[in-house]
Amino acid sequence: MEYSLHFGAVWASFDKLLSGLAIGLGLAVVAVAIGTVLGLLAAFASVGPYRLLRWAAAFYVSLIRNLPLLVLVLLAYFALPQAGITLDKYQSFAGALALYSGAYLTEVFRAGLISVPKGVIEAARAIGLTRLQTNVSVVAPIMLRNALPSLGNTFIGMFKDSSIAAAIAVPELTFEARKINVDTFRVIETWTVASGLYIAACVVIAALLRGLERRFPKF
Amino acid sequence: MSDKQHPLLAIRGLKKQFGATEVLKGVDLDLNKGDVVSIIGSSGSGKTTLLRCVNLLEEYQGGEIALDGETIGYRSGDGRRRRLSDRELSRQRAMTGMVFQSFNLFPHLTAAGNVMLGLRKVLKLPKAEARAIAENWLARVGLAARADHYPSQLSGGQQQRVAIARALAMNPKLVLLDEVTSALDPELVQEVLNTVKGIADDGATLLIVTHEMRFARDVSSRVVFMEQGRIAEDGPPAQIFGAPKNARLAEFLRTTRH
Structure with missing residues (x-):
């Protein structure tokens, strides 16, 4: 059987793919922003002096990390309304991805926290900084610098996971590509172009993060 | 300024244990303003732990430390002894400076x-x-x-x-120096010792833990020899290095002199 490539049909709907890409990126940015806050809180809790908070952080991480993202997304979109919480598909997906990324980021930040030398923390305490001041002015910046490379990995992973939103009909890139595929039957062309867009976006994200890494002093 | 009623630093009966190991077994030490006191002794004698207690980086189980008349680290009332709040501890830590190994x-x-x-x-x-x-x-x-x-x-x-x-x-009212040259390459030791000598000459009150015997002799107004969690001998450098009374100190000086 011959299959001759015709990209024309895909280019005709290219604007749909681009808007899908923008929606996916937007969802990922919102989710990762919330997830970063969750991850920071849970990471500091998990290495902190309060046993209850350590347990809460450990429970959160193991609960979320042991659920497939797709299940979490379906749970948020279909089960929450039954419990009286109604979110639109964007909100429920962003919320699910935020929770999910938060669990992974907790581990990334926790590893970064463990790598902060104890002596440096003592030096901060010795000049009279309180525990909170030490965490904000000394521990957090060192931790972020140490965590940056794996942070980049997680960010890229979360952006790619925005494709899961297609399962609840969020018109992001994968959803739009599937529609074009069904409408035009240009299977190879559609998915090749969609893949190209994912790769291009990830390369740009990676470059931005590397740029950020270079701005931090080396230590 | 040797006001014996009110030394700048007064350590009384300081006791510290790590688990079952007693590291400080009742240490008494006074420093007046402008004093430069070096603590010498073999590793494990409790020198560094003593400094860390003064800067409240370690908790201690017994005794009292007063800095410029203020009891630091703990509050005792109705027969109980409680560690101060983080805020209070931070304020008191700011009164001492610490330089780490x-x-x-x-x-x-x-x-x-x-x-x-x-x-x-x-x-x-x-x-x-x-x-x-x-x-x-x-x-x-x-x-x-x-x-x-x-x-x-x-x-x-x-x-x-x-x-x-x-x-x-x-x-700070008091500066604690914990083996500040021990992690340095030999050719870099002198520049740091000269710096410490400079601040001592400027009148800073220093409590120094060191293995540099010549430096301790040159810079100190008093030298303290610690042995197994206690102060075994306390005196002017001439006495400590020239005519040690304690047998363990004499032994220690023989083994460290090179």
């Missing part, structure tokens, strides 16, 4: 940034004033030209001098 500079801040952090966050000074004080202190330790270098761009000796500037800039 391994420098412990903040790696994400420049030399000036290291000196400025405490001035800004603890003493709440405006940025320009903190910067001026930092530059002044960096100049005094001979690092005026390195103010905007990061620790990773400095030699060990330079890093330790920044750490000294960081401690002194806070204008």
Whole structure:
């Protein structure tokens, strides 16, 4: 059987793919922003002096990390309304991805926290900084610098996971590509172009993060 | 200024244990303003732990430490002894400066940034004033030209001098120096010792843990020999190094003299 490539049909709907890409990126940015806050809180809790908070952080991480993202997304979109919480598909997906990324980021930040030398923390305490001041002015910046490379990995992973939103009909890139595929039957062309867009976006994200890494002093 | 009723630092019956191991078994030590006291002794004798208790980096189980008349670290009332709040401990820690064996500079801040952090966050000074004080202190330790270098761009000796500037800039009542040359390459030791000698000559009150016997002899007004968690001998350098009374001290000096 011959299959001759015709990209024309895909280019005709290219604007749909681009808007899908923008929606996916937007969802990922919102989710990762919330997830970063969750991850920071849970990471500091998990290495902190309060046993209850350590347990809460450990429970959160193991609960979320042991659920497939797709299940979490379906749970948020279909089960929450039954419990009286109604979110639109964007909100429920962003919320699910935020929770999910938060669990992974907790581990990334926790590893970064463990790598902060104890002596440096003592030096901060010795000049009279309180525990909170030490965490904000000394521990957090060192931790972020140490965590940056794996942070980049997680960010890229979360952006790619925005494709899961297609399962609840969020018109992001994968959803739009599937529609074009069904409408035009240009299977190879559609998915090749969609893949190209994912790769291009990830390369740009990676470059931005590397740029950020270079701005931090080396230590 | 030897007001015996009110020494700058008064340690009474200090006891500290790590689990079942008793590290300090009742230490008494007084320092008056302007004193330079060196603590010598073999590793494991409790020297460093003593310094860390004074700076409240370690908790201790018995005894009392008073700094300039204020009992630090604990509050006792109705027969119970309670560790002070983080806020109180931080305020009291700011009254002493500490220089560590391994420098412990903040790696994400420049030399000036290291000196400025405490001035800004603890003493709440405006940025320009903190910067001026930092530059002044960096100049005094001979690092005026390195103010905007990061620790990773400095030699060990330079890093330790920044750490000294960081401690002194806070204008502490007492400076604790914990084996400040032990992690340095031999050729860098002297520049740090000269810096310490300089601040001693300027009248700072110093409590020094050191393995540099010649330095302890040159710079100290008093030398304390610690042995198994106790102070075994306390006297002027001439007595400690010239005519030690304690047999273990004599033995220690024989083995460390090279």
